[in-house]
Amino acid sequence: MAGARWLIYALGGGMGHFTRACGLARVAARRGHRVTVVTNSVFAPDVPLEDVLGAGAHVHRLNPDLAKSAVREAVECLLDGVRPEVLVVDTFPRGLAGELAPMLPGLRMGKVLVHRDLNPTYVARFNVAAAVEDFDLLLVPGEDAPFSQHPRAVRTAPWLLLERDEWLSRAQARERLGVAADDIRPLVAVMGSGNAEEVAEAGAIATRLQERLGASAPVRWLAPPGPWFPVRAPSSGAPERNVLQPVRVWPALAVMPGVDILVGAGGYNTVQEARVTGTPLVALARARRYDRQAVRLRPEELARTEAELMERVAALVGPRSARAPETYSGGARDAVALIERTVLNA
Amino acid sequence: MSPFSNEGCEVSTGFLFSHPCGLPAGALCPRCGKSVCDAHLTTQQEALVCTGCAMLGDEDPEDDGSTTTDSDDASAYYDDYGYYGSGSSWARGSSKDPHDFTEADGESLRHEDDSSFEEDLGGS
Numbered sequence: 001m002a003g004a005r006w007l008i009y010a011l012g013g014g015m016g017h018f019t020r021a022c023g024l025a026r027v028a029a030r031r032g033h034r035v036t037v038v039t040n041s042v043f044a045p046d047v048p049l050e051d052v053l054g055a056g057a058h059v060h061r062l063n064p065d066l067a068k069s070a071v072r073e074a075v076e077c078l079l080d081g082v083r084p085e086v087l088v089v090d091t092f093p094r095g096l097a098g099e100l101a102p103m104l105p106g107l108r109m110g111k112v113l114v115h116r117d118l119n120p121t122y123v124a125r126f127n128v129a130a131a132v133e134d135f136d137l138l139l140v141p142g143e144d145a146p147f148s149q150h151p152r153a154v155r156t157a158p159w160l161l162l163e164r165d166e167w168l169s170r171a172q173a174r175e176r177l178g179v180a181a182d183d184i185r186p187l188v189a190v191m192g193s194g195n196a197e198e199v200a201e202a203g204a205i206a207t208r209l210q211e212r213l214g215a216s217a218p219v220r221w222l223a224p225p226g227p228w229f230p231v232r233a234p235s236s237g238a239p240e241r242n243v244l245q246p247v248r249v250w251p252a253l254a255v256m257p258g259v260d261i262l263v264g265a266g267g268y269n270t271v272q273e274a275r276v277t278g279t280p281l282v283a284l285a286r287a288r289r290y291d292r293q294a295v296r297l298r299p300e301e302l303a304r305t306e307a308e309l310m311e312r313v314a315a316l317v318g319p320r321s322a323r324a325p326e327t328y329s330g331g332a333r334d335a336v337a338l339i340e341r342t343v344l345n346a
Numbered sequence: 347m348s349p350f351s352n353e354g355c356e357v358s359t360g361f362l363f364s365h366p367c368g369l370p371a372g373a374l375c376p377r378c379g380k381s382v383c384d385a386h387l388t389t390q391q392e393a394l395v396c397t398g399c400a401m402l403g404d405e406d407p408e409d410d411g412s413t414t415t416d417s418d419d420a421s422a423y424y425d426d427y428g429y430y431g432s433g434s435s436w437a438r439g440s441s442k443d444p445h446d447f448t449e450a451d452g453e454s455l456r457h458e459d460d461s462s463f464e465e466d467l468g469g470s
Binding site for chain 1 (some may be wrong): 462463464465466467468469470
């Protein structure tokens with residue numbers, strides 16, 4: 001069915017939910033569907049999602065401070081206003097606030113769950129299994145998940161926001177990150193994501209890494225658009241000496257070909273973008289309520305302390321290690337095709 | 347006073363990290379000889395054994411490992427999920443996988459028993 005109305009439910013903190021949702025939405029929009037993405041992330045107001053989505057897709061940003069009852073009301077209004085032919089729910093089968101669970105059995109549209117790893121305690125305690133039964137299709141994008149053995153579950157490659165031909169070349173990416181064309185040293189990038197505190201912490205880690213590595217490698221602190229960038233330049237004085245300033249980069253996937261070592265956390269997008277582009281990753285597993293970053297990270301990626309992280313990065317900078325091969329395979333495109341075939345054309 | 351009261355229960359327990367239970371033991375398991383507290387003592391074939399031995403004893407020797415699933419209940423597909431399911435590379439081999447969690451991983455999983463699920467809308 002061409003030109004169907006889609007509502008993609010991407011509620012949740014951080015950037016992971018809306019990034020994955022937009023990866024799907026832009027492919028669906030290019031196929032002629034009319035897509036609405038709903039997010040309540042604190043990052044969403046500052047991130048130019050519409051620029052990557054293009055025509056045919058719309059983002060509805062809920063106030064991140066809305067109470068549970070207000071979220072339920074907003075979701076009901078959206079369902080009523082959009083009247084989607086397919087509802088795609090990212091990560092939370094019951095809805096972030098549990099608000100979808102009582103609605104799902106009565107919703108007369110195709111229902112698709114983007115099914116990923118979830119805290120087993122939550123799965124057991126909130127009877128997530130019952131909510132899963134209300135979905136027509138479970139898409140498992142690139143990592144294991146509680147109900148990945150379900151008969152209606154289909155695995156795909158990871159979903160990324162940009163297609164392979166949208167990544168910058170290595171030279172373009174290094175230039176974008178402020179590395180001179182004749183500078184052949186390996187580039188270390190520290191990804192700021194998760195929440196405001198962790199974005200700032202990424203800056204502190206980048207500064208300490210630059211001190212540790214000295215002239216052997218330039219270090220960059222990557223940050224998405226947000227309040228950590230001054231609205232205008234400070235009126236007096238130069239930036240604090242030796243403190244790295246953030247480089248405004250979003251989507252970070254675009255510059256990944258220019259990064260030789262990525263430092264970050266274990267969120268879905270950071271990890272999948274590093275693996276798909278073949279970029280060595282050294283990451284701290286951050287505490288999350290639902291997402292288990294320590295489970296997602298491989299032993300060679302996981303640093304248990306900042307000291308270990310510093311040592312691992314220094315070791316990678318030393319003898320130049322080759323990047324792993326790229327493994328891009330367009331998981332979001334496969335997902336849209338699956339939704340069209342098994343839900344919209346059913 | 348029980349001769350076992352000063353000894354901790356030796357039955358392995360723990361959701362994240364396997365460790366001896368440690369509660370005061372009141373009995374010895376006749377099968378494995380471990381000190382056992384009341385909570386880890388159970389009855390099997392009219393004998394009092396520790397829960398570890400009871401679980402081993404429950405295994406049906408004719409069970410070929412296959413399971414039947416009720417297609418109406420998604421939990422049937424979830425039984426062996428955790429860190430991770432049987433089809434996962436994480437689950438292959440012995441239970442002492444080199445990738446097993448250590449206490450250092452606990453920080454990133456500290457919300458597992460959190461009662462704030464579906465309450466904190468920015469904490470995902």
